[in-house]
Amino acid sequence: MPQLFHRSTNTLARLSIVLGILLAGGVLWLLLQANRTPFVTQAFIAREQPVQFSHKHHVGDDGIDCRYCHTTVETTASAGMPATKTCMNCHSQLFANSPYLEIVRESWRSGQPIKWTKVHDLPDFAYFNHSIHVNKGVGCSTCHGRVDLMPLMWNVASLQMEWCLECHRNPEKFIRPKDKITEMEWPPTESNSAEFPNGWNQAVDGPKLVKEYKLQPTSVLTSCSTCHR
Amino acid sequence: MFKARTRNAALAATLIFGVIGGAACRQDMHDNPKYKPYRDGAIREIPEGTVSRGSLALNPVAPKVTQSGSGQNTAPVQVTPATSPADGAAATQVAIPVGEDGFPFKVTKAILDRGQNRYEISCAPCHGKLGDGNGMIVMRGFRKASSYHQERLIKAPSSYFYDVITNGFGAMYSYADQLTPEDRWKVVAYIRALQLSQSLNYSELADKDKRAVDEADRKLKEKTGTPHSAQTAQVRPTGGESN
Ligand code: HEC
Ligand code: HEC
Ligand code: HEC
Ligand code: HEC
Ligand code: HEC
Ligand code: HEC
Numbered sequence: 001m002p003q004l005f006h007r008s009t010n011t012l013a014r015l016s017i018v019l020g021i022l023l024a025g026g027v028l029w030l031l032l033q034a035n036r037t038p039f040v041t042q043a044f045i046a047r048e049q050p051v052q053f054s055h056k057h058h059v060g061d062d063g064i065d066c067r068y069c070h071t072t073v074e075t076t077a078s079a080g081m082p083a084t085k086t087c088m089n090c091h092s093q094l095f096a097n098s099p100y101l102e103i104v105r106e107s108w109r110s111g112q113p114i115k116w117t118k119v120h121d122l123p124d125f126a127y128f129n130h131s132i133h134v135n136k137g138v139g140c141s142t143c144h145g146r147v148d149l150m151p152l153m154w155n156v157a158s159l160q161m162e163w164c165l166e167c168h169r170n171p172e173k174f175i176r177p178k179d180k181i182t183e184m185e186w187p188p189t190e191s192n193s194a195e196f197p198n199g200w201n202q203a204v205d206g207p208k209l210v211k212e213y214k215l216q217p218t219s220v221l222t223s224c225s226t227c228h229r
Numbered sequence: 230m231f232k233a234r235t236r237n238a239a240l241a242a243t244l245i246f247g248v249i250g251g252a253a254c255r256q257d258m259h260d261n262p263k264y265k266p267y268r269d270g271a272i273r274e275i276p277e278g279t280v281s282r283g284s285l286a287l288n289p290v291a292p293k294v295t296q297s298g299s300g301q302n303t304a305p306v307q308v309t310p311a312t313s314p315a316d317g318a319a320a321t322q323v324a325i326p327v328g329e330d331g332f333p334f335k336v337t338k339a340i341l342d343r344g345q346n347r348y349e350i351s352c353a354p355c356h357g358k359l360g361d362g363n364g365m366i367v368m369r370g371f372r373k374a375s376s377y378h379q380e381r382l383i384k385a386p387s388s389y390f391y392d393v394i395t396n397g398f399g400a401m402y403s404y405a406d407q408l409t410p411e412d413r414w415k416v417v418a419y420i421r422a423l424q425l426s427q428s429l430n431y432s433e434l435a436d437k438d439k440r441a442v443d444e445a446d447r448k449l450k451e452k453t454g455t456p457h458s459a460q461t462a463q464v465r466p467t468g469g470e471s472n
Pocket of ligand 4: 127132136143216
């Protein structure tokens with residue numbers, strides 16, 4: 001009986017094993033990468049809200065501090081959402097008849113809170129706490145981006161575990177002075193650098209702050225039970 | 230034999246891809262049946278009759294509004310700011326006027342700093358950083374906020390300001406839910422300092438602060454070409470760090 005296959009097909013057969021493994025690896029890699037895309041993490045996708053509330057107007061144009069509305073960000077795990085009354089502090093007079101604010105007035109009359117669409121939402125098995133970050137010099141814009149330029153809110157980070165860990169491994173790359181946490185333009189540029197005549201150099205000033213604020217060692221910050229408790 | 234092998238391979242593939250593919254899919258563990266703030270994007274309603282923690286008037290730093298003169302420390306408090314060791318020059322010494330009924334604590338630099346911080350968050354949008362009532366929100370058409378520098382409010386007891394923050398006044402709503410009783414008093418202390426700063430004369434300043442005013446004056450001139458009279462220059466009120 002003649003040989004069905006030529007000798008060279010042996011090589012082909014071996015090659016196909018290697019290629020098969022490579023292909024499987026490639027598919028795996030693609031899946032993992034797909035996991036990181038905004039399509040999955042919803043990053044950079046603005047959410048519709050019941051009221052067209054604009055951080056760009058309130059923070060960027062009017063200069064209202066984050067803590068006027070997110071009052072508990074320095075003291076509790078949750079940053080806190082403004083009560084309807086907080087809106088009415090100003091909108092009892094400003095745009096008091098604007099159709100855009102009808103839902104706010106309706107909520108004020110009925111006492112039913114406004115239901116905002118959540119933008120950031122960690123799974124319940126991960127523990128996050130705003131106060132520790134804010135009190136150790138991690139600013140809002142490090143995690144939430146330039147909120148003062150957002151007409152509608154979106155998230156700029158994947159909020160995946162690797163994102164948390166990237167900072168928990170090297171906090172000195174992100175930390176800033178505590179009194180600058182709500183500053184949107186950071187690191188300081190020409191226009192807001194008055195307090196830093198020598199400029200701000202993260203490579204030098206970051207590690208100094210890590211010492212000054214007595215951050216815990218990275219071994220603690222990356223231990224599973226810090227975030228999964 | 231051949232069949233079993235394919236079946237095993239198929240099984241293994243399903244397992245591997247299933248585990249990896251499924252890892253990121255939303256599962257029950259993402260939304261446990263437990264209470265979290267803003268679970269549905271809204272503040273949970275507070276059941277009728279509940280009192281939130283720390284909101285009672287029993288709070289020790291919220292003393293009764295007393296008759297004139299019977300406060301806890303009626304003597305003016307000397308605020309002695311720490312001067313920066315670099316230049317060693319003494320800053321202007323000021324005594325914060327306490328009003329008729331004083332504060333429930335001794336006014337220190339740390340308390341004024343906290344007061345300034347909270348003032349600039351909660352009050353400055355309307356009352357302005359100088360307390361003249363011309364904040365950004367007023368510029369946008371809100372009713373003009375009161376200036377703290379009118380005779381009536383300079384003379385008012387400190388507890389009056391505490392009362393306005395707690396209960397509101399006219400077009401201004403209450404700020405009780407945005408400021409703790411302790412912070413309200415600190416804001417009041419800072420308002421007292423603001424009032425003082427606007428009535429201070431150039432000649433009363435310490436040399437260090439005079440230099441700071443001159444410097445600011447020079448910069449303003451460079452920018453706008455119009456000289457700014459040093460006599461009416463505004464002094465930042467935190468005692469020490471005028472700039
Ligand atoms: C005038 C009140 C106000 C101010 C000031 C304000 N916010 Fe907000 N913020 C809101 C409201 C209302 C929402 C809910 C609607 C939305 O998501 O746009 C919100 C939502 C958010 C969210 C998304 C919450 C979610 O669902 O995940 C973030 C993050 C946020 N704000 C950050 C900031 C930061 C940072 C600042 C300061 C630079 C700031 N906010 C200042 C009122 C305010
Ligand atoms: C400190 C004062 C202040 C507070 C508090 C405030 N706003 Fe505003 N709001 C403004 C001002 C000023 C404008 C005008 C913005 C501009 O054009 O710069 C505005 C504009 C708006 C508009 C657009 C109105 C229109 O007809 O164009 C909406 C909607 C709005 N605010 C919603 C809200 C909501 C919701 C809240 C509560 C979370 C809130 N605001 C809290 C001051 C405030
Ligand atoms: C270390 C990163 C980080 C910093 C710094 C940070 N945030 Fe957040 N923020 C988050 C994460 C993560 C969530 C989602 C929390 C969740 O779903 O439980 C969030 C959620 C929020 C929300 C939605 C309400 C809530 O608490 O779930 C608001 C509002 C908010 N942040 C405002 C702020 C403000 C204002 C600051 C600055 C003072 C700030 N954040 C600083 C990471 C951060
Ligand atoms: C930009 C930097 C940064 C990011 C991003 C960040 N963290 Fe942190 N985190 C810190 C710093 C700094 C501390 C304070 C460490 C200390 O107290 O020494 C901290 C502390 C914590 C703590 C408290 C640790 C303790 O021992 O009490 C928790 C919990 C935590 N982070 C969870 C998270 C989670 C979950 C995420 C992702 C959603 C996250 N962090 C993202 C910088 C960051
Ligand atoms: C800095 C905080 C932090 C630390 C430390 C941390 N995790 Fe996580 N982990 C998270 C967050 C946040 C998520 C949710 C990610 C998401 O939503 O995709 C998560 C998700 C997970 C998941 C589920 C993954 C998924 O896609 O559903 C597993 C499993 C996990 N972590 C295991 C660990 C283990 C094991 C360790 C210790 C080696 C650890 N984590 C340490 C923050 C942390
Ligand atoms: C939304 C704008 C706004 C904010 C924010 C605000 N106020 Fe006012 N305030 C006003 C207006 C307007 C008046 C004048 C009310 C009137 O005449 O009807 C006023 C009046 C006052 C008065 C004077 C009452 C009198 O007898 O004339 C005091 C004191 C005062 N505010 C203190 C504060 C303090 C302290 C804060 C910060 C916690 C604050 N306000 C925040 C708008 C505001």
